[in-house]
Amino acid sequence: MRLIDLVNGAGRRLVFFIGSFPGAALQGVTLKEVYFSASLQAETACCLAERFQPDFIRPVTDLVVEAEAMGLQARYPDYGAPVLAEHPVTGPEALDRLKLPSPHRDGRLPINIEAIRLIKQRTDKPVIGSLTGPFTLAGALCGPADVAMKAITAPQFLHSLLAFCTQALKGYGEALLAAGADVLWISEPLGSLLSPAQFWQFSGRYIQEILAAFPVMNMLHICGDTSYMLKEMLATGTQGLSLDTRVNLAILVAQVPDDVVLIGNIDPVGVMLAGTPRQVVKATTNLLVDMQPYKNFIMSTGCSLPFEVTAENISAFITTVRGFPYLFPSQADLLGSLRQALLSGDSEQVITLAKEGLEGGMDALTILQGGLIPAINLAGEFYQQQKLFIPELLLISQAMYAGLEVIRPELVQEQYGARGKIVLGTVQGDFHDIGKNLVGLMLAANDYQVIDLGKDVAPEGFAAAVREYRPQVVGLSALTTTSMKSMEKIVQVLKDGGLKEAVKVIVGGAPVTSEFAQRIGADAYAPDAAAAVAEVANLIDL
Ligand code: B1M
Numbered sequence: 001m002r003l004i005d006l007v008n009g010a011g012r013r014l015v016f017f018i019g020s021f022p023g024a025a026l027q028g029v030t031l032k033e034v035y036f037s038a039s040l041q042a043e044t045a046c047c048l049a050e051r052f053q054p055d056f057i058r059p060v061t062d063l064v065v066e067a068e069a070m071g072l073q074a075r076y077p078d079y080g081a082p083v084l085a086e087h088p089v090t091g092p093e094a095l096d097r098l099k100l101p102s103p104h105r106d107g108r109l110p111i112n113i114e115a116i117r118l119i120k121q122r123t124d125k126p127v128i129g130s131l132t133g134p135f136t137l138a139g140a141l142c143g144p145a146d147v148a149m150k151a152i153t154a155p156q157f158l159h160s161l162l163a164f165c166t167q168a169l170k171g172y173g174e175a176l177l178a179a180g181a182d183v184l185w186i187s188e189p190l191g192s193l194l195s196p197a198q199f200w201q202f203s204g205r206y207i208q209e210i211l212a213a214f215p216v217m218n219m220l221h222i223c224g225d226t227s228y229m230l231k232e233m234l235a236t237g238t239q240g241l242s243l244d245t246r247v248n249l250a251i252l253v254a255q256v257p258d259d260v261v262l263i264g265n266i267d268p269v270g271v272m273l274a275g276t277p278r279q280v281v282k283a284t285t286n287l288l289v290d291m292q293p294y295k296n297f298i299m300s301t302g303c304s305l306p307f308e309v310t311a312e313n314i315s316a317f318i319t320t321v322r323g324f325p326y327l328f329p330s331q332a333d334l335l336g337s338l339r340q341a342l343l344s345g346d347s348e349q350v351i352t353l354a355k356e357g358l359e360g361g362m363d364a365l366t367i368l369q370g371g372l373i374p375a376i377n378l379a380g381e382f383y384q385q386q387k388l389f390i391p392e393l394l395l396i397s398q399a400m401y402a403g404l405e406v407i408r409p410e411l412v413q414e415q416y417g418a419r420g421k422i423v424l425g426t427v428q429g430d431f432h433d434i435g436k437n438l439v440g441l442m443l444a445a446n447d448y449q450v451i452d453l454g455k456d457v458a459p460e461g462f463a464a465a466v467r468e469y470r471p472q473v474v475g476l477s478a479l480t481t482t483s484m485k486s487m488e489k490i491v492q493v494l495k496d497g498g499l500k501e502a503v504k505v506i507v508g509g510a511p512v513t514s515e516f517a518q519r520i521g522a523d524a525y526a527p528d529a530a531a532a533v534a535e536v537a538n539l540i541d542l
Contacts, residue, residue, distance in 0.1 A: 002217060003239040003240045004239065006126070008295060010055070011326075011328075013288070013297070013299055015055055015317075016054035016298070018301045018305065019061075019207045019304030020048055024044050024060070025307050029044070031077070031307060033077065035108060037061065037111065039115075040110070045060070045119055048261060049125060049215075051311070052314050052315060055126070056128055058130065061187075063081070063136055065132070066172060071084055071143070072084050073085040087141060089097050090146065092157055095161055095164060097282050098141070101172070101295075102120060116179040130171060131179025132187055133222075133273070134162050134203060134206040135188060135202050136190040137169065138162055139190045139372055152199070163206075166206045170209075177214060181216075183219060184211070184219075185242075186220050187281075198230075203230045204233070208237050218238055218239050219263060224244055226244070227246060227247050230255060236255070238260065242259070242264055242265075243263070244303060245302030250267055250290035251261055251283055251381055252415065253297065254374070258296055258336075261298055262297050265300070265301075266284055266301050268304060268306060272313050280316040281320045284299070284316070285320055292324075293371065299321045301317075326369070334357055334360070335357070337349075338350065339374060342403065343375050345392060346363070347395075347399040351402050351403065354406040355406055357465070362452055372400055376400050379393060407431070412441060418447050420475045420540040421451065422472070424436060424443075424452050424453065424475040424477070425457035425475070426453065426456065426483075427459065427486035430483035432476050433454070435508075436475075437452075439508065443533055462490050473536050474494070474504070476508075476522075477509045478507070480511065485489065487520055491520050491521045491522060504523040506539060508520045
């Protein structure tokens, strides 16, 4: 079975977290103890699995186990990953002395293999057997900085070292699978030190060789922002790409083939360790919203969970995923076609598909957040990369409006304007109005009266509207860094005209930040239309 088949057949969003360190904390044992005991590895992994019910089980593992089995010395902190005390394989002679490890005899390899066997006795869930990536293993043997430099100074030697590592990893991988592992995982954190071409030369092609040797489900994990070498990562033939928190999955997913699963990427430290359960729920929900329209996604963490992550945070993570609405593959396909139609600027097709979605029971917000918005954001990305130009952008904007018109009646069903009055506009010098219109639409849908002044509105225009309509809130939108300056002017003009006392100002738009809002004397900032509704409610209640 391929990973995508498991994902498509699940009928819900699959979820797991990387690593089992917190299992050691729950069991009251040190990681050092776990590394040397197959039964403790099984116990720590299974206690996490039984308590939180992730969809995959990945026992404790580390990135030095293969090097250690080749005879290198390691140190074992009580509560951290083991570290190598030496990196002696700096040249061909040292490589010649290195012995190929036996998975059933050398170092801690037999312990890890036995742990997989014990876990399989206790569970039906897919179990992940982990290998260190070939380039990362080479880095363990000759030093992480040295291995990077050798890509330039000693490529021949590096290829010999990598061929040796690949052979060792294939032997260990075979033993993990024979013990019962269902998924082969490769961690190649050092891969992100390389340029795309170097990655392929010194990492990707060796990973490809390992993955091709085993017809089982597999996943490849690389740390850092690896968006720049997506093509090379995909060329390894991996079925699942587990990517770091720094990668914007919502942008990347549109460039990943449908049969490759993206895996990630909640921040294991900033959110899972340092955040409160509420912050975990928020970050997880945000990613679920972004990825909802895509079938080929497994929710996970961006890297290993630290030992100290609390049970409350793990529970908040898993239960948020389980409780979030899941789109069935046919609905996800419709949204995929809608995004494609929008990116092609095909208004007619956008209208047809948006109507089809509504008629099929999909709600308007899903069509907006899963179809129209991700596609126009991708258009922005392509424009920046000079893959699209203004004529295409104009057609795309037109198609965006066509799609918005289809869903508008569903979003704004009753418009009484009972909750307050807002004057809204895109500031002077700026002609972008799609985001501003969406904010207006969402406010109207939430029972606010919206007076929309349009785009390229001068400061005096906002002041005149405040005098005429007496709103509680003025909303300013800007999409370019140059037009942001007009926002400051507008706040000043309102102050100079004695109008600022009576109204609150909220600002937003892609380049605007909360720091900027504070600096110019605005009362609130919102990153998107839903947040704008919440902020306006706060401002009016103040
Ligand atoms: Co242009 N454009 N554009 N553009 N355009 C951007 C903004 C840009 C980031 C593209 C890029 O380089 N990647 C870039 C700005 C760079 C910068 O300054 N940092 C840019 C540029 C450079 C330009 C021109 C200068 C190009 C040129 O002529 N060489 C030119 C500028 C014209 C001008 O304004 N003076 C220009 C023109 C155009 C089109 C006319 C072709 C078209 C606009 C059509 C229209 O709006 N009627 C267009 C488009 C479509 C875009 C992108 C691709 C998409 C913008 C959009 O509609 N996003 C955009 C790239 C991007 O942002 N990814 C880009 C979707 C919309 C739902 O999101 O608007 O961010 P957004 O709104 C969000 C939030 O920001 C927030 O909520 C909304 C909904 O969630 N929000 C608020 C917005 N306003 C808010 C107000 C609030 C609260 C939240 O409170 C009141």
